[in-house]
Amino acid sequence: MKMFKWYWDFLKKYKFKMALGLMLTLLVSLMQLINPYIEGTIIDRVLIKGEVGVLIPLLSIIIGVTVFRCIVKFGYQMMYEHISQDLIFKMREEIYCHLQNQDFNFFDTTRTGDIMARLTGDIDAVRHFTAWVIYNVFDNFLTFTFAVVMIFFVNAKMARILLAITPIIAVVAYKMTNTVRPSFFAIREQFSKLNSVVQENISGNRVVKAFAKEEYEIEKFSRQNELFKEKNLDSSRIWEKYLPVLEFFASMLSIVLIIVGGIMVIRKNLTLGELVIINGYIWALNNPLRMAGWLINDIQRFFASIDRLINLVNEEPKIKNPKHPIQKEKVRGFVEFENVSFCYRDIPVLKNISFEVHPGQTVAIVGPTGSGKSTLINLICRFYDCNSGKIRIDNVDIKDMDKKELRDNIAASMQDIFLFSDTIEGNISYGNPNASMKQVQWAAQVADAHEFIESFPEGYDTIIGERGVGLSGGQKQRIALARALLKNPSILILDDTTSSVDIETEYKIHKTLKPFCENKTTFIIAHRISSVKNADLILVLNHGKIVERGTHGELLQKRGYYYDVFKNQMGDFDVSAVGEVC
Ligand SMILES: Nc1ncnc2c1ncn2[C@@H]1O[C@H](COP(=O)(O)OP(=O)(O)OP(=O)(O)O)[C@@H](O)[C@H]1O
Ligand SMILES: [Mg+2]
Known part of the structure; x- marks a missing residue:
């Protein structure tokens, strides 16, 4: 029901158009009843009674009704198409906007291919439902009901006999619905996985080529492709099991009509014209019953798709904007960490980090790979929220600031x-x-x-x-x-920004950057001492903890991790003279 409510919120804007469309569908269904009746009348009056004069007017009615019916049908089909395109346009936009609000955690755990599958395949199932399934369900229901009424009108006994067969068809259709549904969910899930494999392969094509792993990738794709085929075949197997049963009972209607109707004509309980009329309406009984299978199929697809879309939309970002944010359009850049700890899904990455940086100062963060440097700056931007402790900018907890304002700075x-x-x-x-x-x-x-x-x-x-x-x-x-x-910005973060440029270019960049950074708080993460040595404060991170802090000179004096890195990077340089170096 919740699923339908979400869909209805989009559809309700078009409720008057939909109502008009359904009325036109009703008109077309009613018009479908005219031609079989006239054909029967032609048999009885023209062929049997010889009233040739009525032939031309009756044929004209048949042609007129057919042309008019086609025009009306074209009109409402186009209308449904417009509604469905408009609807999915808005749905896509809402989902896309929702994606923009998702945080890093969501993208860390959701495959791109999965999102793409929802935005394409699932949305298309919704389009198909809106453009085609709704009016077809209505059309078939009306056609069936009107045909039953008309057959009763022509011959009640014959109608009762034919109707006795239809509940069996309804039961078979219902059983098929329940059995086939899970298979559609499985197909859509597998489609997402297949999409993810393709998407990753295309994005990572350079790595694939560099490692000459084309065959491995083809195999990986084949496995998912095979599973996709299997899931579709599983669904088809259920489908193929029930469809012949449905078809059998649907054709039983014609067989019963020919046998029972034939006997009734011979016994003069039914005219030949009436038999022809009922035969014309058999199509109107038969067709909706056959279509029921397809429609059930499409309805199941729709529910599977809408379920996946709603799951995406219901995904709440973990990083929430405060209800009453403290306005800070332009911050000065005083950044403070107080006992900050952070875990990535229960794995501790940062432990009790505390430091302060004043506007205009440059802080460098160094440390071995995986020590938590990038994570630390991710927390300043609130890409993730720290588990304990506080991060303040200009003395305001960043959790109390508007996310956009924070990131704008x-x-x-x-x-x-x-x-x-x-x-x-x-x-x-x-x-x-x-x-x-x-x-x-x-x-x-x-x-x-x-x-x-x-x-x-x-x-x-x-x-x-x-x-x-x-x-x-x-x-x-x-x-x-x-x-x-x-x-x-007021706060500039440079995470490994000059690691791929040569030392000379790096020197030039830092030189030109200096005046630019004078009124800003700058964070520099780097492995090269040359990038960080001029910082006002250097933090050395190891296993998520600050193990050393100070200026370049102070850290060299400590002869700890920083000193070792310096020594390694300076090569043959006489490090015993560090006092002079700084
Ligand atoms: N999105 C994530 N989900 C789970 N764990 C993560 C995630 N990002 C990083 N980690 C883990 O957190 C730890 C710190 O990673 P981080 O990227 O902060 O290191 P780093 O100091 O910047 O390393 P490098 O110098 O290589 O850039 C690592 O052990 C890493 O495996
Ligand atoms: Mg990093």
Whole structure:
């Protein structure tokens, strides 16, 4: 019922149009009854009684009714098509907006292929239901009912005999409905898995080729493809088991009519014309019963799809916006961590992290891979919420700030760079679409990207491929850095941003970045000492804990993890003279 309510919320906007459509369906169903009746009348009056004069008017009525019926049917079919397209347009938009509100946790645990399957296959099942199934259920129900009434009107005895067979057909149809339903859910689930395999294969095609794993990938796809085929066959098996039974009882109607009706004509209890009329209506009894199978099939598909869509829509983001957020349009950038701990699904990643950064200061975070550096900055952006402790910006708990306002104040150049398949200019101005070309060029210059961008024949208008295909690792990093800079935030986060550029370029970037960062709070995550040595505060993370903190000089004096990294990176440099170095 809940499923239907969600669907009805979309459909109710078109209720008057739907009602008009159903009325036209009713008109067409009624008109369908006219022709068999006239055909029977032609037999009785023209062929048997010889009233040739009525032939032309009766034939004209048949042609007129047929033409009119076709026109009306075309009209309401088009109307249903429009309603269904409008409806799924809005449904897609709602689901898409809902997806935008989902947090990292949702995308960590949901396969892209699954989401794509819902937005395509499942939405299409809803379209088909709205455009075709609703009016067909109504049409078939009416056609059947009117045919029964008409047969009663022509010959009540014959009607009772034919009707005795129909409950058997209804029972078979009902049993089929219950048996086939789970198989449709299974098909839709498997379709999602198949989609995920394809999607991952396409996104990861470079890795596949680099490892020459094409055959393995084909096998992986074949397994899912095979399962998809099996699920469809399972459903067809149930279908094929019941369909002949349905067909058998449906054709029984014609057989009974010919035998019983024939005997009644011979005994003069029924005229030949009446037999022809009833025979004409047998189609109107038969067809809805046969169609019932298909319609049940489509209704099951619809319910399976709507169930999956509603599950997606009911998925509540874990990162919630506060009911009454504290307004902070522009923050100064005073960031404070107080005893912050965080787990990824019960696995502790950050433990009791405490530190403070003042506006204009630069904090560097270093530490072995997997020590929790990126996680720490993810918490500042509220991509995840910490399990205990507090993170404050300008003395306000970030959980009390509006999520959008918080993120508007932060610009991050993430470790896992994502560039859109757009122009270079479009990518750089992503966070500040109103920026002028001059500002875009300025950001590119600070990120030391201007020169290589200008070297492309189409400069800033160069379209880059999906995820930045066509650019080197270092070029991608510099475009991502320019994108973050152009946002001109109060808090700038650079997660491994210069790891792929050479030392000289890195030096140039840090030099040009310095004046830009003067009034900002900057977080730099890096493995190279050269990237972090000028920071006001360096935090050394290990196993989710801050194990060392201080400036470059102070940390070298401590001769701990930082000192070891420095020593390794400096090679033959005389590290005994560290006092002089700093
Ligand atoms: N989305 C996630 N779900 C579950 N665990 C995660 C997730 N992201 C990271 N982790 C785990 O959290 C720990 C810290 O990861 P994080 O990315 O913060 O490390 P890092 O210090 O940034 O490492 P690197 O220097 O390699 O970038 C790792 O053990 C990692 O496996
Ligand atoms: Mg990281």
